[in-house]
Amino acid sequence: DQDGKVWFITSSRGQDAADFGYRQGGxxxxxxxxxxxxxGATDAILLDGGGSTTMVIKNPASSWQRFDIPDSGWxxxxxxxxxxxxxx
Structure with missing residues (x-):
C-alpha cells in the first residue's frame, strides 16, 4: 500500500462453473x-490459485506452520x- 505494507493472501478451493453450472467456493x-x-492495496500479483495453493508462515516460536490445510487433509x-x- 502507500505506507509500504506488504500482504500475502491465499484463496483456494474454488470450483469452476463448468463443473456445476456455477462457481462454488474460493x-x-x-x-x-x-x-x-x-x-488500500496499490499493486498486486496474481499467481495460480489452484489446488496447489499453499501458505506456510514461521511463527514467533520459530516453527513453521501451514495455514491452508484442506478440509480433506490431503x-x-x-x-x-x-x-x-x-x-x-
Whole structure:
C-alpha cells in the first residue's frame, strides 16, 4: 500500500462453473482485486490459485506452520514455489 505494507493472501478451493453450472467456493481474481483495493492495496500479483495453493508462515516460536490445510487433509506435492523471507 502507500505506507509500504506488504500482504500475502491465499484463496483456494474454488470450483469452476463448468463443473456445476456455477462457481462454488474460493474467490475469483476480480473479487480479490476489489477486496485488496478496498484495503488500500496499490499493486498486486496474481499467481495460480489452484489446488496447489499453499501458505506456510514461521511463527514467533520459530516453527513453521501451514495455514491452508484442506478440509480433506490431503496434501498435494509441490514442484516449485516462492519464498519471501525477512532478515532478523
Amino acid at each position: 474467490s475469483t481474481a476480480d473479487q480479490i482485486g476489489h477486496w485488496l483495493q478496498s484495503l 496434501y498435494r506435492d509441490l514442484a516449485s514455489g516462492y519464498s519471501f523471507l525477512t532478515k532478523d
